[in-house]
Amino acid sequence: MPYVVVRGNLGMANTKVYGLSLHEAEQITARLRPGPKNDNKDELTYYNSAIYVMNQLEYFFGYRVITCASQGDSGQPIWTLTRPY
Structure with a gap:
């Protein structure tokens, strides 16, 4: 299964994928x-x-969140997403 990790604070617009x-x-960067x-x-x-x-x-690829954790002392949330075949 393909996995993607998203890291970022809920109140900030600085998200890493x-x-x-x-x-x-290429497709998601256009949006x-x-x-x-x-x-x-x-x-x-991304600044979103x-x-x-x-x-x-x-919406565009069908990814779903399967886990959520926080990163060390910073408490920054990290989500793991997966996409069905």
Whole structure:
């Protein structure tokens, strides 16, 4: 199953997405406000809220949230999404 990780605070518009395919990244970037690209990582930054990004991933590609956790001491939420075949 393909998995995607979304990391970002609910009240901030700085969301990081990990694991999108090139095709998915191109399609979703046309609908979101992209930030700087990091070529060293499989990471995309969007200047949209995490909830909006996850809603777009569900609407266009069928991704669903399967887990949520917080990152260390910062408490920043991390969601894992999956897409059925």
